[in-house]
Amino acid sequence: MTSLETNFLGIKSPNPFWLASAPPTDKEYNVRRAFEAGWGGVVWKTLGSEGPPVVNVNGPRYGAIWGADRRLLGLNNIELITDRDLYVNLEEIKRVKADYPDRALIVSLMVPCDEASWKAILPLVEETGADGIELNFGCPHGMAERGMGSAVGQVPEYIEMVTRWCKEAYSKPVIVKLTPNITDIRHPARAAHAGGADAVSLINTINSIVSVDLDNFAPMPTIDGVGSHGGYCGPAVKPIAMHMVAEIARDAETAGLPISAIGGVTTWRDAAEFIALGAGTVQVCTAAMTYGFKVVQEMITGLSDWMEDQGYETLADFQGRAAVKVRDWKDLNLNFVTKAVIDQDQCIKCGRCYIACEDTSHQAIDMSEDRIFTVKDDECVACNLCVNVCPVEGCITMKRIEPGQIDERTGQVVQAEHGDWTTHPNNPMSSQAAE
Amino acid sequence: MTDQRLKEGVAAGRLSRDTLQDNFCDLHPPLDPHQAQVAADRCFFCHDAPCTTACPTDIDIPLFIRQISTGMPHAAAKTILTQNILGGMCARVCPTETLCEEACVRNESEGDPVQIGLLQRYATDSMMAERPHPFERAAATGKRVAVVGAGPAGLSCAHRLAMYGHDVVIFEGRNKSGGLNEFGIATYKSVGGFAQREVDWLLQIGGISVEHGKRLGEGLSLDGLKQDFDAVFLAIGLGGVNALSADPSAWDGVTNAVDFIGELRQSTDLSSVAIGRDVVVIGGGMTAIDAAVQAKLLGALNVTLVYRRSKARMAASEFEQDLAASKGVVLITSASPVSLSKEAGRMQITFEYSDDDLQPTGERFTLPADQIFSAIGQTLVSNDLPALDGRKIAVDATGRTQTAGVWAGGDCASGGDDLTVTAVAEGRDAAEDIHAQLATS
Known part of the structure; x- marks a missing residue:
């Protein structure tokens, strides 16, 4: 019997699909609708310190890029943390948690980077009965200019320090949300770990200018003729997020640190990929903002059907299985030789593989007068570009040249044993050469 | 009633x-900008595209569709009209299901081609409604060409010659220009007087005058035209x-x-x-x-x-x-x-x-x-014509008849299907050959 039940830091939720701290989780009304729609958990939109709340711009706060048929691929925003009163939020959180005890309810927090500010808000959150907190060290716009959000997340020492304060003053799990706007995600993750974080969540949004209005020569969204960089999210950022999740999952210092993955999760498949890379839960925002809360139904049924087909009973059955297969380039087997093969029955004769290879790669595809496209094995370096530009999924595949066979391109017999760059004769630093 | x-x-x-x-x-209502965007998104931008090969006028279809999808319908129209000056009418009357759209590779993948005809109409209609005539006439050459027949072949030939700076006189037997575009196409394929609007638009290139009510044998003779003009293009269609x-x-x-x-x-x-x-x-x-x-x-x-x-x-x-x-x-x-x-x-x-x-x-x-x-x-009418090949005027690949100084194209000439788009291609190609010939004479 397949179960999507999730136990993340002891916080249980019926499925791993949580809504990320963002506009969809800004108030009781939305969160109740989300839970009714089936979301397993919610990270309440970031609360700030007591006092007059922040104000948002009153012009447009989102920008986007689109793919074919105006499918939204990337969203950017310049919205700040909640602009509602702290106590209103706290009361709502308490009510919602009481009504939905089976769902995860995490409270995102962002206050000035001093101990007093953090220790002032934590008891208030503790009192709501929420399941844990998420430290917003990621928001890249607006709040970062005031020394909060990603301004903290970009300094590992601050991350460690604040995490430690929170662990001291709060009894439940502390999740540290990381910004991707750094050079190496492992450093802030290690800092969170060192500060005692129970988990990290990532990625927060990426610094971005999503488009330029060519009539007014201003970035969009445009506020009174000018604009500001905003945080980028949605399907377009998923590859960046997956890399960062994998780096933390396979880093010796942080291996085993629970991860709540965020970044472009739009379908069950995205979620499965993140979980395979080590995530314990996934957080979703843009997909919900694009299609509404109902999308979670596709995610729940899709993941559950796929797991059943694969014979996985729980998420743990496949969690992290791809993380161990993420390696350094130098470890890749150079004796693994493949060639592209075009299935003539599936080919629709568009010629995109041919022109991509001919103009921009290795001139390894032949085109006949009657538009039959065939791979020249003596030129094909197996780059995979033809596979990627082919409009028909599965039409072009990579076939392995078995050990003992000749690679027609090099004229060499393909070796059976693993051989990578570390031992390659062309590598001046190769361990063989060093011997 | x-x-x-x-x-x-x-x-x-x-x-x-x-x-x-x-x-x-309209048999096929025009696409609005959003529909055009959705339709254009389906084009794969094929290499050496089969649709272009299937087009008698060799329009670079993937390029014009990409221009539409990037919000530039006028650039798309120029891509079309450079190859086919009657691209607006062809978008309406071409049997696309046996030409470009039959060749579209989307038939293989989904059994449903890109709506090339409707996209072409979207581009050309946008251009004609919103922009001035997109071609400029070269400096006058002083050469004069007679075009007999103001149908698709004649108009196409006249426009290309005028663009090169030659002076063109079109003789048309009927009281209106357009040929089969005006008289021979089902009403629901060309609504709103489009054929006449297109003729008027085409003539904006300048250097073309049209004389109605004149046809071979009725006030015109081939010998007379050969004497009075530097070249003659016959595009008289099939009158019988x-x-x-x-x-x-x-x-x-x-x-x-x-x-x-x-x-x-x-x-x-x-x-x-x-x-x-x-x-x-x-x-x-x-x-x-x-x-x-x-x-x-x-x-x-x-x-x-x-x-x-x-x-x-x-x-x-x-x-x-x-x-x-x-x-x-x-x-x-x-x-x-x-x-x-x-x-x-x-x-x-x-x-x-x-x-x-x-x-x-x-x-x-x-x-x-x-x-x-x-x-x-239908059948060719007139006895004052160059040599025939079967029931049509014999022409070579450039449209030259067996009479020096006389070219022919469209339905009256041998070769090609009797389609508007074929007539446009033949008129254009004959104009290119006439222009090359005039440059050396």
């Missing part, structure tokens, strides 16, 4: 004006129609479908066009389909199209056949007319079944008819 479809004989106003207006509106048999009196009462279609196109009030309750159309090409469909749309109760060979041999595309069937036209194949009689003012036309080699089977059937339209092909 009450429905008059049951009324006997030939009568006008069988349907209300509103119904007629609905029936004769094939007869049903050697004895025309046996078929008294049969009307030419081309005349019916022309009358319909020129009508400003469709409710004044008379149509029979029972209509029979003889033929299997586009003209037969256009006549049959329009008879039905005018309110004829029964329209039967009879073709002498099998369905697969019909010149009309499957799309056209299906269109006719969907409008309620009954298609009968493998039958040829053998006799016509009249009883109490009504015609009775008798057909005999025949195989694809036209061998009669001896079995006959008779249809009552208030009107009979014959659409069994």
